[in-house]
Amino acid sequence: MEYKRKLLPVEPYEIHLLEKWFSDLSAEGLFLVRINSVFATFSVKEPKRMLYHMEPKEKNMEDYPNQEQVELYEECGWTFLSSFREYFYIFSAEEGTAEIHSDPLVESSLIQPHAAKTKNYFWIGVMFLIFHLISGISRLLLFSEHRTYHLVHGDIPFPSLMNTILCLALVFQCFHTAKGFEKVYRQLATGTPVSSIKTSYKKAVRIHKLFFYLIPTVFVCGVIFTFLPFSLSYSEKPMAEISHPLPFVALAEIEEDANFYPTESYIEKIGSEGDDWWEMKANIVSFYTELGAPVQFSITQHGKNPEITDESGNPYEAHLVLDYKKFSSFVSPQKYLEELFTLPQFINWEIIPLADTPFDYAVLAKKDNYTKLFMIQGQKMLEAYYIGNADLTKHYSLFDDVLQGEYHR
Amino acid sequence: MAKKSMEVLTETMFYVLMAFQKQELCGTDVAQYVKKRTKNRVSLGPGTLYTILAKFEEESLIEETASEGRKRTYRITEKGQAAYREEITRLRQCIADAEAEAKYTI
Structure with missing residues (x-):
């Protein structure tokens, strides 16, 4: 048997219009077989006008009505065809x-x-909308305060905006559905049969098309733009697997010690006894891509020299993370640094602008035995995050060579 | 303003309750009784009949007495009788008011 599928033309509460649509199609040889939220499936047979009735489901909302019913x-000539949503x-x-x-x-x-249930859906949707509005406005205010920083780190409020728009679209649809069912209920409750309810077919089709195309479009855009940066962004590879040149300064060069060697891995305890441990492999490259900085690499190195030990007999260990960023043309690297230093993570750090460097701009940040050296050349920035005894400012030439190069993923 | 369903009995519901006054009946018998009693003036669609019987049973105006496959037999309860008598009183009052108004007009 031949089957045809058609998109539903109107919203489910347009009972009379849908019943008439099914009946008109039967007169053209298309007979309803089953229906879902989007499509109706028809079998193709000899044209014969049929009557159709959409019977409201009771509370249980099963897919098949009561056998007695x-x-x-x-017995009265009506055959059950299909369940239509809830x-x-x-x-x-x-x-x-x-x-x-x-x-x-x-x-x-x-x-x-x-009618009551769809009204409840509407009010639930309104609550979600209010929540997303508050959340979105908060994110927008936070974003505005450190716009450059957030652009570089991918923390833009676009997903919040998309969630708010999607919520608004869903609330709008819930409102129309609730209003539609309420209208049908009130008409019936005053003794007006469904077939007498006056509705403009063209207007009903326009409303249905609006929801049919708008909501999925907003949803798909929201999903794509929310997860696209993640899919393009972070990945991690051991140095040995990287085939093309990368911005690299060996930790051994910083230590100026030929006996210094990279370790396979080390374990650092975070927090107090019983807390989670993390293990990080040395010589790992991490890749990032964000709107404010389409090229970002982070190379982690760790090494030790067992010939040098402390009072407890532990070998000397050093740690270097090289973070290279190439900023987009509309982002200022210096503005990025200015915003970075206002963040809570830099409380109690000593910030020292450096003069007489081969770079356009350089800043040293120090706290205890942690050192961060920021070097800007044009739209590129190299950050050297170091834990150890060496003096990073003695190795400008190494860092300058890195900033002169061009790199890609 | 739209009435809440089942707060006031419609004509159809009234005749369904009337059908149970003297005997226990199944759904089909109720439909035939109403058709005969009203001389085809009031018809009971299967959906209307099914919904009324289900609602009346839910609100304890009728109760099931026997079940043979699809065929279920019902009888009216005390609560159903009270609702029926209340509706008769209301209808009588409506007619009395209408007749008084007609006398006054004349």
């Missing part, structure tokens, strides 16, 4: 068959729970 309706069962009958409902007020009692 099915048999009673069949709202309706669809029956069909030959033309001329008496209507399933002879009392609109009784029929209204079946619609009333759906």
